[in-house]
Amino acid sequence: MTGSDQPILHHYEASPWAEVVRLALGMKGLSWGSVIIPSICPKPDLEALTGGYVRTPVLQIGADIYCDTLAILAALEARWPAPTLYPEPLGAGHRELAKEAGGATFVAAVAVALGDLPMEGMESFWEDRARRFGLERGQFLAMAPPLRSAFAAHLARLEAMLADGRPYLGGDAPGHGDLAHMMLIWFAARGSPFETVSGSLAPWARRVAALGHGRPEPMTAADAIAVARAATPTVTGGQVRVSVRQEGTSDPAVEGWLAREDMNGLTLIRHDPRAGDVAVHFPHEGQVVERL
Structure with a gap:
Protein backbone atom coordinates (compact mmCIF):
# COMPACT_ATOMS: atom_id res chain seq x y z
CA MET A 1 0.00 0.00 0.00
CA THR A 2 1.68 3.20 -1.15
CA GLY A 3 1.05 6.77 -2.13
CA SER A 4 -2.52 8.04 -2.04
CA ASP A 5 -3.90 4.61 -1.08
CA GLN A 6 -2.06 4.46 2.22
CA PRO A 7 -3.89 5.74 5.31
CA ILE A 8 -1.93 8.41 7.15
CA LEU A 9 -2.68 9.05 10.80
CA HIS A 10 -1.91 12.45 12.30
CA HIS A 11 -1.63 11.79 16.03
CA TYR A 12 0.52 11.86 19.14
CA GLU A 13 1.38 8.89 21.32
CA ALA A 14 -0.64 9.79 24.42
CA SER A 15 -3.83 10.73 22.53
CA PRO A 16 -6.69 8.52 23.78
CA TRP A 17 -8.88 8.79 20.70
CA ALA A 18 -5.88 8.13 18.48
CA GLU A 19 -5.47 4.87 20.37
CA VAL A 20 -8.93 3.78 19.16
CA VAL A 21 -7.83 4.39 15.57
CA ARG A 22 -4.45 2.74 16.07
CA LEU A 23 -6.21 -0.38 17.36
CA ALA A 24 -8.59 -0.29 14.38
CA LEU A 25 -5.62 -0.12 12.02
CA GLY A 26 -4.13 -3.09 13.85
CA MET A 27 -7.36 -5.04 13.75
CA LYS A 28 -7.51 -4.56 9.99
CA GLY A 29 -3.82 -5.40 9.58
CA LEU A 30 -2.97 -2.20 7.73
CA SER A 31 0.29 -0.42 7.08
CA TRP A 32 -0.04 3.31 7.62
CA GLY A 33 1.88 6.54 7.65
CA SER A 34 2.48 7.91 11.12
CA VAL A 35 2.73 11.69 11.42
CA ILE A 36 3.35 12.88 14.98
CA ILE A 37 1.67 16.20 15.69
CA PRO A 38 1.85 18.52 18.73
CA SER A 39 -0.46 17.78 21.64
CA ILE A 40 -1.23 21.50 22.01
CA CYS A 41 -1.86 24.33 19.58
CA PRO A 42 -0.65 25.73 17.25
CA LYS A 43 -0.62 22.94 14.66
CA PRO A 44 0.09 24.70 11.35
CA ASP A 45 0.94 21.58 9.34
CA LEU A 46 -2.28 19.85 10.40
CA GLU A 47 -4.31 22.98 9.65
CA ALA A 48 -2.91 23.03 6.11
CA LEU A 49 -4.86 19.81 5.58
CA THR A 50 -7.93 20.43 7.74
CA GLY A 51 -8.42 24.16 7.37
CA GLY A 52 -8.55 24.77 11.11
CA TYR A 53 -9.62 21.53 12.77
CA VAL A 54 -6.97 20.81 15.41
CA ARG A 55 -8.33 17.90 17.42
CA THR A 56 -6.52 14.58 17.48
CA PRO A 57 -6.56 12.28 15.58
CA VAL A 58 -6.99 13.10 11.89
CA LEU A 59 -6.84 10.47 9.16
CA GLN A 60 -5.66 11.25 5.65
CA ILE A 61 -6.13 9.08 2.57
CA GLY A 62 -4.66 10.98 -0.36
CA ALA A 63 -6.47 14.31 -0.53
CA ASP A 64 -9.33 13.12 1.68
CA ILE A 65 -9.06 14.31 5.27
CA TYR A 66 -11.21 12.66 7.97
CA CYS A 67 -11.87 14.59 11.17
CA ASP A 68 -13.24 12.95 14.33
CA THR A 69 -12.96 9.28 15.25
CA LEU A 70 -16.45 8.52 13.92
CA ALA A 71 -15.57 9.75 10.44
CA ILE A 72 -12.20 8.01 10.60
CA LEU A 73 -13.58 4.60 11.52
CA ALA A 74 -16.33 4.91 8.90
CA ALA A 75 -13.67 5.61 6.26
CA LEU A 76 -11.55 2.65 7.35
CA GLU A 77 -14.57 0.35 7.35
CA ALA A 78 -15.67 1.49 3.90
CA ARG A 79 -12.20 1.18 2.35
CA TRP A 80 -11.07 -1.98 4.18
CA PRO A 81 -14.24 -3.80 5.27
CA ALA A 82 -12.64 -7.01 6.52
CA PRO A 83 -12.40 -7.79 9.32
CA THR A 84 -15.38 -5.65 10.19
CA LEU A 85 -15.49 -3.26 13.12
CA TYR A 86 -19.14 -4.23 13.56
CA PRO A 87 -19.28 -8.03 13.85
CA GLU A 88 -22.46 -9.91 14.61
CA PRO A 89 -24.35 -10.60 16.78
CA LEU A 90 -24.00 -7.01 18.05
CA GLY A 91 -23.40 -5.54 14.58
CA ALA A 92 -24.24 -1.85 14.46
CA ALA A 210 -2.97 -8.06 21.03
CA LEU A 211 -4.72 -6.62 17.97
CA GLY A 212 -1.75 -4.30 17.85
CA HIS A 213 -1.37 -1.14 15.79
CA GLY A 214 -0.75 -2.64 12.37
CA ARG A 215 2.42 -1.53 10.62
CA PRO A 216 3.12 2.18 11.25
CA GLU A 217 5.68 3.85 9.02
CA PRO A 218 7.14 7.16 10.23
CA MET A 219 6.29 10.08 7.95
CA THR A 220 6.92 13.80 8.11
CA ALA A 221 4.14 16.37 7.97
CA ALA A 222 5.72 17.79 4.81
CA ASP A 223 5.52 14.38 3.13
CA ALA A 224 1.86 13.99 4.11
CA ILE A 225 1.03 17.44 2.71
CA ALA A 226 2.84 16.51 -0.51
CA VAL A 227 0.70 13.35 -0.75
CA ALA A 228 -2.44 15.47 -0.50
CA ARG A 229 -1.23 17.92 -3.10
CA ALA A 230 -0.45 15.13 -5.60
CA ALA A 231 -3.85 13.44 -5.13
CA THR A 232 -7.42 14.23 -6.16
CA PRO A 233 -10.24 14.23 -3.58
CA THR A 234 -12.87 11.50 -3.95
CA VAL A 235 -15.57 14.17 -3.54
CA THR A 236 -15.65 17.35 -5.61
CA GLY A 237 -17.99 20.24 -6.34
CA GLY A 238 -20.12 22.23 -3.95
CA GLN A 239 -22.34 25.27 -4.49
CA VAL A 240 -22.88 26.51 -0.92
CA ARG A 241 -20.11 27.90 1.26
CA VAL A 242 -20.34 26.87 4.91
CA SER A 243 -18.33 26.73 8.11
CA VAL A 244 -18.06 23.74 10.45
CA ARG A 245 -16.98 23.99 14.06
CA GLN A 246 -17.11 21.59 16.98
CA GLU A 247 -19.46 21.91 19.94
CA GLY A 248 -17.91 22.74 23.28
CA THR A 249 -14.69 24.29 22.03
CA SER A 250 -13.27 27.62 20.92
CA ASP A 251 -11.27 25.97 18.12
CA PRO A 252 -11.50 27.77 14.75
CA ALA A 253 -14.14 26.76 12.25
CA VAL A 254 -13.33 25.08 8.96
CA GLU A 255 -14.68 26.93 5.92
CA GLY A 256 -15.29 25.44 2.50
CA TRP A 257 -17.78 24.43 -0.16
CA LEU A 258 -20.37 21.90 0.97
CA ALA A 259 -19.96 19.04 -1.50
CA ARG A 260 -21.82 16.29 0.35
CA GLU A 261 -24.29 16.00 3.21
CA ASP A 262 -26.14 12.76 3.96
CA MET A 263 -26.85 10.37 6.80
CA ASN A 264 -23.15 9.50 7.01
CA GLY A 265 -21.88 13.05 7.54
CA LEU A 266 -20.74 16.02 5.50
CA THR A 267 -17.80 16.94 3.29
CA LEU A 268 -16.27 20.35 2.59
CA ILE A 269 -14.04 21.14 -0.37
CA ARG A 270 -11.31 23.66 0.31
CA HIS A 271 -8.04 24.81 -1.20
CA ASP A 272 -4.81 25.33 0.68
CA PRO A 273 -1.66 26.89 -0.80
CA ARG A 274 0.43 23.97 0.51
CA ALA A 275 -1.95 21.00 0.30
CA GLY A 276 -3.93 21.96 -2.80
CA ASP A 277 -7.58 20.88 -3.14
CA VAL A 278 -8.71 18.65 -0.30
CA ALA A 279 -11.99 17.13 0.86
CA VAL A 280 -12.51 17.47 4.63
CA HIS A 281 -14.98 14.93 6.03
CA PHE A 282 -16.94 15.27 9.28
CA PRO A 283 -19.57 13.18 11.05
CA HIS A 284 -22.85 14.87 11.96
CA GLU A 285 -22.39 14.31 15.68
CA GLY A 286 -20.82 17.20 17.55
CA GLN A 287 -20.62 19.59 14.58
CA VAL A 288 -22.15 23.05 14.19
CA VAL A 289 -22.71 23.96 10.53
CA GLU A 290 -23.40 27.53 9.43
CA ARG A 291 -24.02 28.91 5.97
CA LEU A 292 -21.67 31.75 5.00
Whole structure:
Protein backbone atom coordinates (compact mmCIF):
# COMPACT_ATOMS: atom_id res chain seq x y z
CA MET A 1 0.00 0.00 0.00
CA THR A 2 1.68 3.20 -1.15
CA GLY A 3 1.05 6.77 -2.13
CA SER A 4 -2.52 8.04 -2.04
CA ASP A 5 -3.90 4.61 -1.08
CA GLN A 6 -2.06 4.46 2.22
CA PRO A 7 -3.89 5.74 5.31
CA ILE A 8 -1.93 8.41 7.15
CA LEU A 9 -2.68 9.05 10.80
CA HIS A 10 -1.91 12.45 12.30
CA HIS A 11 -1.63 11.79 16.03
CA TYR A 12 0.52 11.86 19.14
CA GLU A 13 1.38 8.89 21.32
CA ALA A 14 -0.64 9.79 24.42
CA SER A 15 -3.83 10.73 22.53
CA PRO A 16 -6.69 8.52 23.78
CA TRP A 17 -8.88 8.79 20.70
CA ALA A 18 -5.88 8.13 18.48
CA GLU A 19 -5.47 4.87 20.37
CA VAL A 20 -8.93 3.78 19.16
CA VAL A 21 -7.83 4.39 15.57
CA ARG A 22 -4.45 2.74 16.07
CA LEU A 23 -6.21 -0.38 17.36
CA ALA A 24 -8.59 -0.29 14.38
CA LEU A 25 -5.62 -0.12 12.02
CA GLY A 26 -4.13 -3.09 13.85
CA MET A 27 -7.36 -5.04 13.75
CA LYS A 28 -7.51 -4.56 9.99
CA GLY A 29 -3.82 -5.40 9.58
CA LEU A 30 -2.97 -2.20 7.73
CA SER A 31 0.29 -0.42 7.08
CA TRP A 32 -0.04 3.31 7.62
CA GLY A 33 1.88 6.54 7.65
CA SER A 34 2.48 7.91 11.12
CA VAL A 35 2.73 11.69 11.42
CA ILE A 36 3.35 12.88 14.98
CA ILE A 37 1.67 16.20 15.69
CA PRO A 38 1.85 18.52 18.73
CA SER A 39 -0.46 17.78 21.64
CA ILE A 40 -1.23 21.50 22.01
CA CYS A 41 -1.86 24.33 19.58
CA PRO A 42 -0.65 25.73 17.25
CA LYS A 43 -0.62 22.94 14.66
CA PRO A 44 0.09 24.70 11.35
CA ASP A 45 0.94 21.58 9.34
CA LEU A 46 -2.28 19.85 10.40
CA GLU A 47 -4.31 22.98 9.65
CA ALA A 48 -2.91 23.03 6.11
CA LEU A 49 -4.86 19.81 5.58
CA THR A 50 -7.93 20.43 7.74
CA GLY A 51 -8.42 24.16 7.37
CA GLY A 52 -8.55 24.77 11.11
CA TYR A 53 -9.62 21.53 12.77
CA VAL A 54 -6.97 20.81 15.41
CA ARG A 55 -8.33 17.90 17.42
CA THR A 56 -6.52 14.58 17.48
CA PRO A 57 -6.56 12.28 15.58
CA VAL A 58 -6.99 13.10 11.89
CA LEU A 59 -6.84 10.47 9.16
CA GLN A 60 -5.66 11.25 5.65
CA ILE A 61 -6.13 9.08 2.57
CA GLY A 62 -4.66 10.98 -0.36
CA ALA A 63 -6.47 14.31 -0.53
CA ASP A 64 -9.33 13.12 1.68
CA ILE A 65 -9.06 14.31 5.27
CA TYR A 66 -11.21 12.66 7.97
CA CYS A 67 -11.87 14.59 11.17
CA ASP A 68 -13.24 12.95 14.33
CA THR A 69 -12.96 9.28 15.25
CA LEU A 70 -16.45 8.52 13.92
CA ALA A 71 -15.57 9.75 10.44
CA ILE A 72 -12.20 8.01 10.60
CA LEU A 73 -13.58 4.60 11.52
CA ALA A 74 -16.33 4.91 8.90
CA ALA A 75 -13.67 5.61 6.26
CA LEU A 76 -11.55 2.65 7.35
CA GLU A 77 -14.57 0.35 7.35
CA ALA A 78 -15.67 1.49 3.90
CA ARG A 79 -12.20 1.18 2.35
CA TRP A 80 -11.07 -1.98 4.18
CA PRO A 81 -14.24 -3.80 5.27
CA ALA A 82 -12.64 -7.01 6.52
CA PRO A 83 -12.40 -7.79 9.32
CA THR A 84 -15.38 -5.65 10.19
CA LEU A 85 -15.49 -3.26 13.12
CA TYR A 86 -19.14 -4.23 13.56
CA PRO A 87 -19.28 -8.03 13.85
CA GLU A 88 -22.46 -9.91 14.61
CA PRO A 89 -24.35 -10.60 16.78
CA LEU A 90 -24.00 -7.01 18.05
CA GLY A 91 -23.40 -5.54 14.58
CA ALA A 92 -24.24 -1.85 14.46
CA GLY A 93 -24.81 -2.03 18.21
CA HIS A 94 -21.06 -1.63 18.55
CA ARG A 95 -21.58 2.04 17.74
CA GLU A 96 -23.84 2.45 20.77
CA LEU A 97 -21.42 0.49 22.91
CA ALA A 98 -18.59 2.73 21.73
CA LYS A 99 -20.70 5.84 22.38
CA GLU A 100 -20.79 4.87 26.05
CA ALA A 101 -17.02 5.40 26.13
CA GLY A 102 -17.49 9.09 25.37
CA GLY A 103 -19.10 11.90 27.32
CA ALA A 104 -19.16 11.53 31.09
CA THR A 105 -17.35 8.19 31.01
CA PHE A 106 -14.45 9.69 29.10
CA VAL A 107 -14.27 12.64 31.51
CA ALA A 108 -14.07 10.13 34.35
CA ALA A 109 -11.15 8.38 32.61
CA VAL A 110 -9.45 11.76 32.19
CA ALA A 111 -9.77 12.34 35.94
CA VAL A 112 -8.04 9.03 36.61
CA ALA A 113 -5.31 9.73 34.06
CA LEU A 114 -4.57 13.36 34.87
CA GLY A 115 -5.97 14.03 38.32
CA ASP A 116 -2.73 13.35 40.22
CA LEU A 117 -0.22 14.67 37.70
CA PRO A 118 1.93 17.56 38.96
CA MET A 119 1.51 21.00 37.47
CA GLU A 120 5.23 21.30 36.81
CA GLY A 121 5.93 20.65 33.15
CA MET A 122 2.20 20.61 32.31
CA GLU A 123 1.57 24.36 32.31
CA SER A 124 1.22 24.64 28.53
CA PHE A 125 -1.10 21.65 28.39
CA TRP A 126 -3.50 23.04 30.98
CA GLU A 127 -3.39 26.51 29.39
CA ASP A 128 -4.28 24.96 26.02
CA ARG A 129 -7.17 22.92 27.45
CA ALA A 130 -8.49 25.86 29.46
CA ARG A 131 -8.46 28.15 26.42
CA ARG A 132 -10.03 25.60 24.07
CA PHE A 133 -12.40 23.64 26.33
CA GLY A 134 -12.75 25.64 29.54
CA LEU A 135 -10.95 22.85 31.43
CA GLU A 136 -9.48 24.75 34.36
CA ARG A 137 -7.04 22.61 36.32
CA GLY A 138 -8.26 23.68 39.78
CA GLN A 139 -11.91 23.03 38.99
CA PHE A 140 -11.04 19.74 37.36
CA LEU A 141 -9.03 18.53 40.37
CA ALA A 142 -11.94 19.38 42.65
CA MET A 143 -14.17 17.07 40.60
CA ALA A 144 -11.63 14.26 40.40
CA PRO A 145 -12.62 12.11 43.43
CA PRO A 146 -16.25 11.46 42.37
CA LEU A 147 -15.13 11.01 38.77
CA ARG A 148 -12.68 8.31 39.86
CA SER A 149 -15.52 6.53 41.63
CA ALA A 150 -17.64 6.79 38.48
CA PHE A 151 -14.85 5.24 36.44
CA ALA A 152 -14.48 2.36 38.89
CA ALA A 153 -18.22 1.73 38.55
CA HIS A 154 -17.85 1.68 34.78
CA LEU A 155 -15.10 -0.92 34.96
CA ALA A 156 -17.30 -3.04 37.21
CA ARG A 157 -20.05 -2.87 34.60
CA LEU A 158 -17.67 -4.01 31.86
CA GLU A 159 -16.47 -6.87 34.03
CA ALA A 160 -20.06 -7.95 34.58
CA MET A 161 -20.62 -8.01 30.83
CA LEU A 162 -17.66 -10.35 30.42
CA ALA A 163 -18.54 -12.59 33.35
CA ASP A 164 -20.38 -15.06 31.09
CA GLY A 165 -17.08 -15.99 29.46
CA ARG A 166 -17.47 -14.14 26.16
CA PRO A 167 -14.06 -13.15 24.75
CA TYR A 168 -15.18 -9.68 23.66
CA LEU A 169 -17.88 -7.24 24.73
CA GLY A 170 -20.05 -8.04 21.71
CA GLY A 171 -19.39 -11.78 21.47
CA ASP A 172 -16.75 -13.90 19.78
CA ALA A 173 -15.11 -11.18 17.66
CA PRO A 174 -13.68 -7.77 18.56
CA GLY A 175 -15.37 -4.60 17.35
CA HIS A 176 -15.58 -0.85 17.70
CA GLY A 177 -17.05 -1.15 21.19
CA ASP A 178 -14.05 -3.12 22.43
CA LEU A 179 -11.59 -0.63 20.96
CA ALA A 180 -13.34 2.36 22.53
CA HIS A 181 -13.51 0.84 26.01
CA MET A 182 -9.97 -0.46 25.81
CA MET A 183 -8.95 3.13 25.03
CA LEU A 184 -10.49 4.27 28.33
CA ILE A 185 -8.51 1.74 30.33
CA TRP A 186 -5.33 2.41 28.35
CA PHE A 187 -5.66 6.15 28.89
CA ALA A 188 -6.62 5.96 32.56
CA ALA A 189 -3.57 3.74 33.16
CA ARG A 190 -1.31 6.04 31.08
CA GLY A 191 -0.46 3.29 28.64
CA SER A 192 -0.05 0.43 31.15
CA PRO A 193 -3.56 -1.07 31.30
CA PHE A 194 -2.61 -4.49 32.58
CA GLU A 195 -1.51 -3.03 35.88
CA THR A 196 -4.97 -1.63 36.65
CA VAL A 197 -7.49 -4.32 35.67
CA SER A 198 -8.32 -7.70 37.14
CA GLY A 199 -10.93 -10.44 36.94
CA SER A 200 -12.54 -10.98 33.55
CA LEU A 201 -11.31 -7.56 32.36
CA ALA A 202 -7.66 -8.65 32.39
CA PRO A 203 -7.82 -11.38 29.71
CA TRP A 204 -10.19 -9.24 27.63
CA ALA A 205 -7.77 -6.31 27.76
CA ARG A 206 -4.89 -8.55 26.69
CA ARG A 207 -6.90 -9.88 23.75
CA VAL A 208 -7.80 -6.39 22.56
CA ALA A 209 -4.26 -5.09 23.02
CA ALA A 210 -2.97 -8.06 21.03
CA LEU A 211 -4.72 -6.62 17.97
CA GLY A 212 -1.75 -4.30 17.85
CA HIS A 213 -1.37 -1.14 15.79
CA GLY A 214 -0.75 -2.64 12.37
CA ARG A 215 2.42 -1.53 10.62
CA PRO A 216 3.12 2.18 11.25
CA GLU A 217 5.68 3.85 9.02
CA PRO A 218 7.14 7.16 10.23
CA MET A 219 6.29 10.08 7.95
CA THR A 220 6.92 13.80 8.11
CA ALA A 221 4.14 16.37 7.97
CA ALA A 222 5.72 17.79 4.81
CA ASP A 223 5.52 14.38 3.13
CA ALA A 224 1.86 13.99 4.11
CA ILE A 225 1.03 17.44 2.71
CA ALA A 226 2.84 16.51 -0.51
CA VAL A 227 0.70 13.35 -0.75
CA ALA A 228 -2.44 15.47 -0.50
CA ARG A 229 -1.23 17.92 -3.10
CA ALA A 230 -0.45 15.13 -5.60
CA ALA A 231 -3.85 13.44 -5.13
CA THR A 232 -7.42 14.23 -6.16
CA PRO A 233 -10.24 14.23 -3.58
CA THR A 234 -12.87 11.50 -3.95
CA VAL A 235 -15.57 14.17 -3.54
CA THR A 236 -15.65 17.35 -5.61
CA GLY A 237 -17.99 20.24 -6.34
CA GLY A 238 -20.12 22.23 -3.95
CA GLN A 239 -22.34 25.27 -4.49
CA VAL A 240 -22.88 26.51 -0.92
CA ARG A 241 -20.11 27.90 1.26
CA VAL A 242 -20.34 26.87 4.91
CA SER A 243 -18.33 26.73 8.11
CA VAL A 244 -18.06 23.74 10.45
CA ARG A 245 -16.98 23.99 14.06
CA GLN A 246 -17.11 21.59 16.98
CA GLU A 247 -19.46 21.91 19.94
CA GLY A 248 -17.91 22.74 23.28
CA THR A 249 -14.69 24.29 22.03
CA SER A 250 -13.27 27.62 20.92
CA ASP A 251 -11.27 25.97 18.12
CA PRO A 252 -11.50 27.77 14.75
CA ALA A 253 -14.14 26.76 12.25
CA VAL A 254 -13.33 25.08 8.96
CA GLU A 255 -14.68 26.93 5.92
CA GLY A 256 -15.29 25.44 2.50
CA TRP A 257 -17.78 24.43 -0.16
CA LEU A 258 -20.37 21.90 0.97
CA ALA A 259 -19.96 19.04 -1.50
CA ARG A 260 -21.82 16.29 0.35
CA GLU A 261 -24.29 16.00 3.21
CA ASP A 262 -26.14 12.76 3.96
CA MET A 263 -26.85 10.37 6.80
CA ASN A 264 -23.15 9.50 7.01
CA GLY A 265 -21.88 13.05 7.54
CA LEU A 266 -20.74 16.02 5.50
CA THR A 267 -17.80 16.94 3.29
CA LEU A 268 -16.27 20.35 2.59
CA ILE A 269 -14.04 21.14 -0.37
CA ARG A 270 -11.31 23.66 0.31
CA HIS A 271 -8.04 24.81 -1.20
CA ASP A 272 -4.81 25.33 0.68
CA PRO A 273 -1.66 26.89 -0.80
CA ARG A 274 0.43 23.97 0.51
CA ALA A 275 -1.95 21.00 0.30
CA GLY A 276 -3.93 21.96 -2.80
CA ASP A 277 -7.58 20.88 -3.14
CA VAL A 278 -8.71 18.65 -0.30
CA ALA A 279 -11.99 17.13 0.86
CA VAL A 280 -12.51 17.47 4.63
CA HIS A 281 -14.98 14.93 6.03
CA PHE A 282 -16.94 15.27 9.28
CA PRO A 283 -19.57 13.18 11.05
CA HIS A 284 -22.85 14.87 11.96
CA GLU A 285 -22.39 14.31 15.68
CA GLY A 286 -20.82 17.20 17.55
CA GLN A 287 -20.62 19.59 14.58
CA VAL A 288 -22.15 23.05 14.19
CA VAL A 289 -22.71 23.96 10.53
CA GLU A 290 -23.40 27.53 9.43
CA ARG A 291 -24.02 28.91 5.97
CA LEU A 292 -21.67 31.75 5.00
